[in-house]
Amino acid sequence: MTTPAQLISHGADADVALDERLDAIKLRICQTGDVPGASVDRQLELLDEMARFELGRFLLVNRGLNAEWTHRVVTYVPGTIAAGSLEHEVFEKLPATLATRERFGIFRNELQALLRPGCVMASVPCGVMGELLLLDYARHPDVKLIGIDLDGEALAGAAALASQRSLSGHVFFHCEDAWRSGGLGELDVVTSNGLNIYEPDDERVTALYRVFFDMLKPGGWLVSSFLTPPPAISPQSPWNAEAIDQTALALQHLLLVRIVEAKWNAFRTHTQTARQLEEAGFEDIRFIDDRARMFPTVVARKAERR
Template sequence: MSLIALSTECLATAPGRIAHGTDHEETDAALLARVRARLQAAGDVPGATVRQMLSLADALASFDLGRFLLRHRSLNANWTHRLVTYQPGSLAAGSVEGLEYQMFEKLPAVLATRERFGTFRGQLQALMKPGATAASVPCGLMGDLLLLDYSGLPGVCLIGVEPDRDALDKARALAETRGLADRLSLQNKDAWALNLRASVDVLASHGPSLSEPDDARVTELYCAYRDALRPGGTLVTGFLTPPPALSAASPWNMEAIDLKALSLQTLLFAKIIDAKPQAFRTHTQTRELLQHAGFTNIRFIDDRARMFPTVVARRSSSNRPSTLSGR
């Protein structure tokens, strides 16, 4: 899963989540030395000196989330889950490294992603009916579905599709904690390889399109989602909007964004972490892709900053066969 793009220059994160293994031989000290050498070689940047960037790199290396981002340049399913389920105010200012506090409490991209997660859960809860089948693709730890309230909803079946085996193991553990293991089915595969064949009433998708710049590939993905849904079924997904620095059509609501935190975010992810690139689309572009894939009744739910909108769309009641997904 991916956190939203975290910079206005190099723009990145994970909700095109990457499966992160543990086969790295480089020590934390060696990694930090390499990052520091890169920053020193690059020199000062607008708004920050090398000395300031080295200080931030050292701060990142002092806590778990920072070290993970320095090493992988994006988030995995576990860290995404921790960020979106974090309760604001849980970390008292001064109780942890200052930068860690700011990353959990202040960064605009983190706030937008957390707000989007809440919007997803609200939409999904309203869509749940007794006997329904719901899928999360890619599911990560599957908090979008597993954290819902299923009291009074007998017979609901939950499907998680995810290429990262570690994430699937954690999703299974969360399901057991929530008393939902008997409702859960997990599949270890890529989102583009879905083969659910009109068996799903509600499908939630958090990640793949966020890191895919090719519109044809995204349309293919939406076709796979459409084919997984029963006629009349509902897709709940999201997309990243372009920042003002990249597009005059940016819908960002700058009045809702802490500019100091945004500057820190840009510096951290574009310059120090060197985060992996993400794909940005406007509301209009997203609507066109969904319509091309056969979705109707498309509606958008913006987060306050309009960085990471939620989109809800319905599969047409007709059984029109896929023309773009190759099936």
């Protein structure tokens, strides 16, 4: 079983009790003082509200999302949580949440279109593997699906979802580091979401893309994603301000940056991502933006043998 310290998205802080984490955050808020748009009292009020619902507590302790919570966020049905609470705002209003959910839908559309008879597809890291397990395989009963993740709990969640979808006989799991994934030249499609956004080292991200390239057959496809930088961080930010609720964005900054100090803060532009993929060997690179242009999907191909 993977130790929490090996996971870059979540888990390294999981042994810290919630009360201890709350005390540390309160101290930090009080020491820093008022911030634009929020007094110390308002920040402490938001902290208290976050501690009242399950996702809020998980974020406060872990500062990132695990497989289960990522799946719950992307498959959330609007209207499930009653309006008027901070939990409702987090699930239905925050621009990052909306972009993440839209990205998930784009992934499913792109992956569904890539299905072929006898197709071999892998998700790295797979998490609960919803982007593959929730596809329609009625016309492709001979598909083979591979889930690779360093988190044993994620693999267990994916196995449970595969069973629910009657796909257990088609899915094979491997508990291993994404940068050391095997299956050289065997796959038609590799899909990957949520790992590069936690990795600030550009060289390591390019190396990850090379691993995906090596896993694919000639002519195979990669479906991935990345977070773009906000305007406050980069003048090259592609964010579409007209598609973003600015009030919700301000709340998001308070919650995720100021209070939680979320770990998913490795931002890259379309140009940077295209360059990294090209360095890894990919071609035919195509971007599909979410409405806010916060969490684009990128599709790239490994060339056929000449």
